[in-house]
Structure formats: C-alpha cells, structure tokens
Amino acid sequence: EIVLTQSPGTLSLSPGERATLSCRASQSVNNGYLAWYQQKPGQAPRLLIYGASSGATGIPDRFSGSGSGTDFTLTISRLEPEDSAVYCCQQYGTPPITFGQGTRLEIK
Amino acid sequence: EVQLAESGGGLVQPGGSLRLSCAASGFTFNDYAMNWVRQAPGKGLEWVSAMSASGSGTDYADSVEGRFTISRDNSKNTLYLQMNSLRAEDTAVYYCVKDHSSWYGYYFDYWGQGTLVTVSS
Numbered sequence: 001e002i003v004l005t006q007s008p009g010t011l012s013l014s015p016g017e018r019a020t021l022s023c024r025a026s027q028s029v030n031n032g033y034l035a036w037y038q039q040k041p042g043q044a045p046r047l048l049i050y051g052a053s054s055g056a057t058g059i060p061d062r063f064s065g066s067g068s069g070t071d072f073t074l075t076i077s078r079l080e081p082e083d084s085a086v087y088c089c090q091q092y093g094t095p096p097i098t099f100g101q102g103t104r105l106e107i108k
Numbered sequence: 109e110v111q112l113a114e115s116g117g118g119l120v121q122p123g124g125s126l127r128l129s130c131a132a133s134g135f136t137f138n139d140y141a142m143n144w145v146r147q148a149p150g151k152g153l154e155w156v157s158a159m160s161a162s163g164s165g166t167d168y169a170d171s172v173e174g175r176f177t178i179s180r181d182n183s184k185n186t187l188y189l190q191m192n193s194l195r196a197e198d199t200a201v202y203y204c205v206k207d208h209s210s211w212y213g214y215y216f217d218y219w220g221q222g223t224l225v226t227v228s229s
Contacts, residue, residue, distance in 0.1 A: 033214075033215075035215040035216070037153075037216075043221070044203060044219035044220060044221050044222060045153070045203075045216075045219050046219070047215065047216060047217050047218075050208070050215040051215075056217065057217075088152065088153060090153070090215065090216075092213055092214050092215055095167070095213055096155060096167075096169055096170075097155040097213065098155070099152050099153040099154070099155070100152065101151075101152040102152055
C-alpha cells in the first residue's frame with residue numbers, strides 16, 4: 001500500500017501568514033488522485049481539495065493544492081484563527097485508500 | 109444539507125460483536141458509494157470498508173477482512189457495519205463517509221460526526 005508521510009508534524013504561524021504543508025507518497029499517486037482534509041477537535045473531517053488541486057465546494061480560495069507524482073502541497077494563504085486544525089492528505093489512486101498521519105497547524 | 113448520523117457504538121469485550129448504523133439524508137442515497145473510516149485515539153485516519161451505490165460491490169481493509177461486514181438498505185437510506193471478533197486494536201471513532209461517486213475508491217465529500225467503539229474487558 002502507498003504510505004503517505006506529512007511534514008512538518010506541527011506548524012505554528014501567525015494570522016495573515018502563509019502555511020505550506022507537505023505530503024509525500026512512497027510511490028507515485030496515479031492520476032494525481034490526492035485529497036486534503038481539515039479536521040478540528042471533536043469534529044468530522046472536511047474535504048478541502050481533491051484531484052491534487054481542485055477546491056471542494058464552499059472552500060475559500062485561500063486554500064490551494066498542488067503537486068504530482070510523489071510530492072504534494074497544501075498552501076493556506078492569509079491564515080485566519082479558524083484555520084487552526086489538523087490537515088490530512090489521502091491518496092485514492094491505488095487501493096487501498098490511505099491517509100497521511102496529519103499536520104497540526106496552530107495559529108498563534 | 110447532507111447529514112450522516114452514526115449510531116451503535118459503545119463498550120464491548122474482546123471477541124464480541126457490534127453493529128453500527130448510519131442514517132443518511134440530504135442527498136440521493138442510492139446514487140453514491142459509502143464508506144466506513146475509523147480513527148483510533150490520537151492516531152490518523154484508516155479506511156475500513158466500502159460499498160458501491162447499488163450494493164453490488166464491497167471492499168475491506170486487510171485489518172478487518174473476514175471479521176467486518178458492510179451492508180446498506182437503500183429503501184431506508186441507511187448504511188451498516190457488522191463488526192465481529194472485535195479486538196482491542198479496533199477501538200476507534202468510526203465515521204460514516206459519503207463517496208464522491210457511485211463506485212468506491214474515490215475521495216470523500218461528506219463525513220458523519222462519528223461513533224466511538226471501545227473494545228476492552
């Protein structure tokens with residue numbers, strides 16, 4: 001199965017700054033089938049990005065995704081306090097579906 | 109508004125059984141594949157099982173194959189997960205998750221709030 005490794009483990013930034021989160025796959029993700037989710041404490045995950053770079057419905061354009069092959073990035077521009085959460089990547093290009101372990105984003 | 113409401117979680121002894129349910133509303137249930145995804149305490153997400161929109165296709169993670177059975181009743185807009193021979197490592201919050209497509213193996217566009225399953229003596 002494809003192992004997804006996210007970095008950094010924790011990121012601490014201030015409002016208005018830019019966050020760059022990485023997701024690296026152990027082998028190439030077919031067709032760029034990579035999604036990103038946001039999970040706040042006590043809440044269900046929320047889809048942010050699918051197909052590596054397509055924004056989900058209702059997601060602010062501050063959230064953007066990029067990458068291909070084995071290296072993918074989630075960028076959050078102009079951080080807001082409510083962006084504090086765990087961000088997780090998922091590959092669905094090769095079964096079984098797998099998730100990364102998550103990056104915790106703290107807003108100072 | 110899409111809503112997915114899980115129920116049926118609780119405390120069960122090792123070797124025991126539990127049946128989870130997920131009541132869906134706000135979309136045409138029989139048009140979409142559905143999944144169960146779990147999250148152990150303090151851990152990441154793990155896909156558990158999937159079923160196609162019609163119910164003709166199913167898939168399981170190796171860790172639950174042969175012990176868990178996914179099913180759905182499209183007349184009741186409900187998804188189920190029958191869990192047998194439960195182990196301590198099955199302890200997790202179990203999420204009911206809507207797939208993007210009628211067949212499984214894609215990204216997940218809506219998640220329920222989850223139900224906690226604790227396997228302990």
